[in-house]
Amino acid sequence: MIQRLFAAAAVGSLGLVFASLAVGYSEQYSLRPLAESYVRLVPLELGAPNVITGILLTYRGFDTLGEVAVLFMVAAGVGLVLSRQPARGRASTKMRSDEASEIVRTGAEILVPLICIFAAYIIMNGHLSAGGGFQGGAVIASGVLLTLLVFPQYQPNLEFLSIAESIAGALFVLVGVAGLITAGGFLDNRIFPLGQFGAFFSAGAIPLLSALLGIKVGCELSVILERFRPQKR
Amino acid sequence: MISHVVLTTGLLLILIGLWGLLTHRDILRIIIGFSLMGTGTHIATVAIGYVSNGTAPIIDRTLDVSQAASRVVDPIPSALVVTAIVIGMAVTAVMLAFAIRLYDSKKTLSIDAFMDSKW
Numbered sequence: 504m505i506q507r508l509f510a511a512a513a514v515g516s517l518g519l520v521f522a523s524l525a526v527g528y529s530e531q532y533s534l535r536p537l538a539e540s541y542v543r544l545v546p547l548e549l550g551a552p553n554v555i556t557g558i559l560l561t562y563r564g565f566d567t568l569g570e571v572a573v574l575f576m577v578a579a580g581v582g583l584v585l586s587r588q589p590a591r592g593r594a595s596t597k598m599r600s601d602e603a604s605e606i607v608r609t610g611a612e613i614l615v616p617l618i619c620i621f622a623a624y625i626i627m628n629g630h631l632s633a634g635g636g637f638q639g640g641a642v643i644a645s646g647v648l649l650t651l652l653v654f655p656q657y658q659p660n661l662e663f664l665s666i667a668e669s670i671a672g673a674l675f676v677l678v679g680v681a682g683l684i685t686a687g688g689f690l691d692n693r694i695f696p697l698g699q700f701g702a703f704f705s706a707g708a709i710p711l712l713s714a715l716l717g718i719k720v721g722c723e724l725s726v727i728l729e730r731f732r733p734q735k736r
Numbered sequence: 737m738i739s740h741v742v743l744t745t746g747l748l749l750i751l752i753g754l755w756g757l758l759t760h761r762d763i764l765r766i767i768i769g770f771s772l773m774g775t776g777t778h779i780a781t782v783a784i785g786y787v788s789n790g791t792a793p794i795i796d797r798t799l800d801v802s803q804a805a806s807r808v809v810d811p812i813p814s815a816l817v818v819t820a821i822v823i824g825m826a827v828t829a830v831m832l833a834f835a836i837r838l839y840d841s842k843k844t845l846s847i848d849a850f851m852d853s854k855w
Binding site: 509511513514517518524525528533534535537538539541542543546547553554555558559563566570573584585631632633635637638701720731 | 737739740743744747750751754755758759784785786787788792793794795796801804805806808810811812814815818819821822823825826827829830832833834836837
């Protein structure tokens with residue numbers, strides 16, 4: 504009971520702070536100077552219609568690289584924590600390992616290719632419309648999750664996933680270094696010609712970086728999903 | 737106006753998550769509390785970036801380059817939240833992995849069973 508009182512006091516005082524924030528907040532009527540320069544410069548300098556992708560992959564590309572490193576670390580960490588399983592044999596005998604029902608199986612067979620195509624669409628149009636590497640990678644992982652749920656016997660090739668992920672990561676850094684040599688700085692997208700504004704092959708290296716990021720995120724999330732399955736001995 | 741509603745929703749979600757975090761004894765519920773707090777932070781961050789009557793910062797037929805700066809919402813919070821969502825997912829994955837290991841060691845998910853972790 505006394506614990507609940509303490510919790511209520513903590514939540515209540517934080518609520519007071521938040522209330523003062525919410526009351527004092529007023530909607531902005533124009534962009535702040537940094538945002539305004541981003542909105543102005545991304546179409547001009549980078550040739551990307553989607554300002555957010557331009558910020559993520561070029562102006563804050565280093566940030567994105569660090570984040571991808573965090574994802575890699577998490578995939579490795581989850582593997583480390585879940586790899587030594589003393590009592591997992593019991594869990595797998597309890598787990599029903601029979602196939603999913605006919606309806607679910609047929610639905611998955613139709614949906615998984617569509618999900619993959621949709622993921623490729625999201626990734627490759629990241630510089631033109633809403634989307635990009637992270638979102639598309641998450642969609643790929645949702646397809647993998649569906650496959651894992653429907654076909655319990657299916658064993659993704661973890662070696663292939665980790666090799667594809669490593670190659671994508673190395674190429675991402677190499678594109679960044681190429682920007683350092685031939686363009687304005689690390690992860691500068693102007694190592695390739697900018698092309699026509701709004702065309703599919705435009706915005707320099709951004710589609711390439713998007714694709715690499717999508718492959719990397721998709722592989723990492725798939726590895727994490729696979730690790731969470733009870734291992735069969 | 738709309739960003740006030742969204743901001744309040746986000747802040748309320750943070751409070752709900754914190755309350756769940758502090759009062760529940762089940763590790764899975766604590767993880768859900770963490771996720772709620774994270775989601776609330778994302779919503780509040782996006783709400784702060786809203787500009788009155790702004791549209792998405794994507795330049796196409798209906799949004800000309802020349803008038804973009806006066807008609808779009810702030811792209812920076814959106815870019816930061818894309819990053820934050822992925823990191824939040826990763827943190828949740830690590831927490832769930834540890835929850836599985838804790839369950840393996842004690843066969844329960846109540847944190848009352850894990851009093852002996854001080855060594």
